[in-house]
Amino acid sequence: MAKQEDDFKKVISHAKEYGYVFQSSEIYDGLSAVYDYGQNGAELKKNIREYWWKAMVQLNDNIVGLDAAIFMHPTTWKASGHVDAFNDPLIDNKDSKKRYRADVLVEDYVAKIEGKIEKEVKKAAKRFGDSFDKKQFLVTNQRVVDYQEQATGILKRLGKSLENEDLADVKKLIEELDIACPMSGSKNWTDVKQFNLMFGTKLGANAESAMDLYLRPETAQGIFANFLNVQKSGRMKIPFGIAQTGKAFRNEIVARQFIFRMREFEQMEMQFFIQPGTQKEWYEKWKENRMKWHLSLGLGEDNYRFHDHEKLAHYADAAADIEFRFPFGFKELEGIHSRTDFDLGSHEKYSGKKLQYFDPELNKNYVPYVLETSIGLDRMFLAVFSNSLKEEQLENNTTRTVLKLPAVLAPTKAAILPLVKKDGLPDIARKIINDLKWDFNVAYDEKDAVGRRYRRQDANGTPFCITVDHQTIEDNTITIRHRDTMEQERVAISDLKSIIAEAVDMRTWLKRMG
Ligand code: ATP
Numbered sequence: 001m002a003k004q005e006d007d008f009k010k011v012i013s014h015a016k017e018y019g020y021v022f023q024s025s026e027i028y029d030g031l032s033a034v035y036d037y038g039q040n041g042a043e044l045k046k047n048i049r050e051y052w053w054k055a056m057v058q059l060n061d062n063i064v065g066l067d068a069a070i071f072m073h074p075t076t077w078k079a080s081g082h083v084d085a086f087n088d089p090l091i092d093n094k095d096s097k098k099r100y101r102a103d104v105l106v107e108d109y110v111a112k113i114e115g116k117i118e119k120e121v122k123k124a125a126k127r128f129g130d131s132f133d134k135k136q137f138l139v140t141n142q143r144v145v146d147y148q149e150q151a152t153g154i155l156k157r158l159g160k161s162l163e164n165e166d167l168a169d170v171k172k173l174i175e176e177l178d179i180a181c182p183m184s185g186s187k188n189w190t191d192v193k194q195f196n197l198m199f200g201t202k203l204g205a206n207a208e209s210a211m212d213l214y215l216r217p218e219t220a221q222g223i224f225a226n227f228l229n230v231q232k233s234g235r236m237k238i239p240f241g242i243a244q245t246g247k248a249f250r251n252e253i254v255a256r257q258f259i260f261r262m263r264e265f266e267q268m269e270m271q272f273f274i275q276p277g278t279q280k281e282w283y284e285k286w287k288e289n290r291m292k293w294h295l296s297l298g299l300g301e302d303n304y305r306f307h308d309h310e311k312l313a314h315y316a317d318a319a320a321d322i323e324f325r326f327p328f329g330f331k332e333l334e335g336i337h338s339r340t341d342f343d344l345g346s347h348e349k350y351s352g353k354k355l356q357y358f359d360p361e362l363n364k365n366y367v368p369y370v371l372e373t374s375i376g377l378d379r380m381f382l383a384v385f386s387n388s389l390k391e392e393q394l395e396n397n398t399t400r401t402v403l404k405l406p407a408v409l410a411p412t413k414a415a416i417l418p419l420v421k422k423d424g425l426p427d428i429a430r431k432i433i434n435d436l437k438w439d440f441n442v443a444y445d446e447k448d449a450v451g452r453r454y455r456r457q458d459a460n461g462t463p464f465c466i467t468v469d470h471q472t473i474e475d476n477t478i479t480i481r482h483r484d485t486m487e488q489e490r491v492a493i494s495d496l497k498s499i500i501a502e503a504v505d506m507r508t509w510l511k512r513m514g
Contacts, residue, residue, distance in 0.1 A: 008327035011386045012258050014401070018460055020044065020385065021259060033255030033263045040460065041381070043411030043441060045266075048380050049245050051409065052268045054506050055293050055513070056243045056373075063241035063270065064234055068222025070215060070247060077198065077214050079350035080221050080343060081314050087194035089162065089170055090253045096184035101253050102170045102192045105179050106158050111329055113151045120144050159311030167192040197250045199263075215249035220372060222246075223271045224343045227355055227368075231273075238357055238368055239282070241272040245377065257328065259378040266377040273368040275359065276341065282371045283318050283338045289513075290334060290373050291322060296512040297406045299387045305330060315342035324383045333383055334375035341367040384409060388461065403461035404484055408509040413440040413500055414464040415457045421446050429468045432478070432493060440500055458483055464500060 015021040019038035023030040037045050057065045077083050089102040120143060125132045138144055154177070161169040170192045180187050198217050204210035216222065223242045230242050245268045255261045274282050287306065294304055302325070309319040316337045324333040344355045344367045356365045388405045407413070416432050418425035426446060436442045443462070445453050450467060457465050465481040472478050472493070480499065481488045491499060502508060 004328055008258075008386075011327055011382075011389055014389055014403070014459070015041070015258075015385060018403070033252060033261065035259050035262060035378075040411040044385070044405070044409055044461075045377060045381055047409040047411070048384065049266075049268065049377060051297075051506060051509070052293075052375070052377075052380075053243070053245065055510055056241070056268075056270050059510065060241065062236070062239065063243055063272075064230060064236070066223055066226060066230060066242050066244040067246065068219070068226060068244060070249075071203070071213055072216060072221060072225065074211065074213055075350050076221050076225060076347075077217075079346040080224075081346070082198055082214070082217055083196075085314050086198060086217060087196050088253055089167055089192045090195045091171065091174070091192045092190040093181035093184065093186055094188040094190060095186035096181045098181055098183050099253055100181075102167075102174060103158060103162060104254065105174055106154060106170070106177065108182075109177050109179055110151045110154050113147050113154075115329075117144050117147050117151075120147075155310050159309075162311050165194075167194070195253055197252065199249045199251055216247075217250050218248050218374070219244050219246045219267045219269045220271060220343070220374065223269070224347055224355075224370075227273070227344060228353075231357065238359060239272060239274045239278075241270050243268075243270040245269075259382050260326065260328075260331065262378055265379075267374060268377050268380075269372065269374045271339075272371040272373075273357070274371060275362070276366060276369045279317065279338045279340065279369050279371060283336065286371055286373055287320055287322075287336050290336060290375075292513040294322060294324075294333075296509055297384065297409070298512075299384065299406070303387065304333075307332070313337070315339045325387075326382065327386050333379055334373065337372045337374065339370040339372050341369050343370060344368060400455060400458055402458040402483065405461040405463075406509065407463040407504045408506055410461045410463050410504070411441060412443045412457075412460065412462045413504050414466055414496075415443045415445050415453070415462050416466045416468065417445050417450055417453050419450060419467055419469040423470065424473065425468050425470075428472055432466065432468070432496065436497060436500070439497060440504065454481060454486075463503060466496065 018040055020041035022036045022038055024034035024036050025031045053065070057063050090099055091102040091105070092099050120141065121134060121137065124137050124141070125134070138148070154173070157173060158170065161173065168191070171189065174189060175187070178187065199215040201213050201215060202210040203213050223244060226242070230236060231240070245266060247264060248267050249264050252261050252263055255263060272282060272286065291304065295301060305323050307321045307323050309321070312319055317340050318338040320336050321332040322334040322336070323330045348355045348367065355367060357368050358365050384405065388403050390402050390404055392400050392402060394400055414436065416429045418429040429444060433442050433444055445456070447453070454465055463483045467479045467481065469479070476493050477490050478493055478496070479488045479490055480496070
């Protein structure tokens with residue numbers, strides 16, 4: 001645990017030191033769970049957004065984009081169920097005065113049991129070596145089977161109590177499991193209460209006529225409200241999707257995990273409209289497709305897993321999370337939800353407008369079913385950033401801090417370094433920059449010895465360093481140094497563009513999705 005905490009602290013301080021993420025309003029001592037992205041963070045975030053948009057919109061001729069407003073008519077949130085049901089169960093510890101999400105306390109308890117299972121698996125894998133069969137071990141080792149049963153039993157009960165709004169039972173579960181406040185160790189809990197997560201605001205200048213509004217807690221409703229506008233103006237035929245990225249706001253009860261859980265964050269959502277009855281098939285397809293997208297970035301297959309929901313939201317008939325191994329353990333990164341016709345049906349009811357599709361194949365009108373993929377851009381940022389930060393032991397007994405960001409997402413693709421600040425080398429470096437900058441984000445650095453400049457770029461996540469030296473004057477070649485392997489090669493200036501393009505082009509990376 002201590003190592004995990006330590007690693008996470010390093011992630012947060014590296015993000016600040018290298019201009020990726022700053023606490024919001026830091027000069028006023030900060031605003032809790034709100035963050036700003038710095039010069040590098042803004043680029044990384046933009047690149048992740050673009051990587052998603054390309055995969056979802058540009059490469060699918062039946063998916064189109066949308067950019068809906070953050071403010072929506074207040075009835076939207078009545079229809080979507082957010083006014084009545086967008087609650088988290090909260091519980092306070094009477095001694096430490098700390099507030100928690102009751103479901104998260106229980107889920108963290110279960111995560112500990114899962115950790116024990118992982119430990120048993122590791123131990124056995126070591127003992128049995130090559131002959132180890134993990135699948136068989138999981139169903140035959142009595143201790144592991146017991147752990148698994150315990151974990152499933154707890155989650156099932158939690159799911160049921162939440163579904164039935166039986167908050168007294170959630171408290172009972174916490175007491176039965178003997179869960180203590182992680183900050184103080186105290187088990188002196190209040191009752192569990194529901195807390196609505198939407199931020200309210202007002203539209204209009206005078207108090208009497210002002211309209212109560214909410215800041216949107218998800219981007220999805222802007223898509224549902226525009227379903228017919230897009231379908232008709234784009235002559236879209238089912239199945240088709242509408243995708244959008246944008247800010248969402250939630251008054252989160254507990255927000256202590258850096259950009260994992262923020263009060264203002266960005267989502268990348270896609271609603272896929274389908275014939276009723278085909279949702280199972282599309283659910284499986286989108287689960288597979290989204291996992292492929294994640295794996296294309298090469299952060300390691302072992303760092304992802306699916307988690308099927310026991311407790312379904314009011315709108316869903318099936319739901320799964322793609323979980324990622326964050327510095328603090330496996331947690332939700334993306335949700336894939338089969339939302340049935342709940343949203344469009346409900347907007348029909350509240351608005352009195354038909355939100356139906358005439359299907360020429362079936363020769364009838366119906367309210368389409370919806371399959372949703374929903375990922376937090378900031379959470380994806382944290383996944384990529386934390387996974388990329390490495391401390392490497394080098395042969396000469398020194399360490400280097402390197403941010404091995406997937407090259408396609410790196411804020412700066414190459415740094416151009418004149419070996420010395422004279423003999424015309426800076427001029428050549430500038431000329432190279434002036435050529436490359438039309439295609440890539442590139443940086444210039446002439447300060448300090450070249451070794452130190454390499455390290456600076458390593459920590460910054462820059463995949464290539466290009467050094468201009470005296471030989472460059474003679475034969476128009478430079479050395480290109482690769483961040484991950486630290487290997488250097490001599491290449492012609494005229495080949496630079498294609499070498500960098502091959503490594504950072506979205507085409508190269510997205511083609512890995514197959
Ligand atoms: P959680 O259980 O972690 O609160 P959720 O199930 O409420 O998440 P969804 O409503 O399904 O999340 O939202 C879709 C995605 O939006 C999540 O998978 C996550 O990546 C992102 N997300 C949700 N809430 C936040 C937040 N407060 N800060 C950052 N990202 C968030």
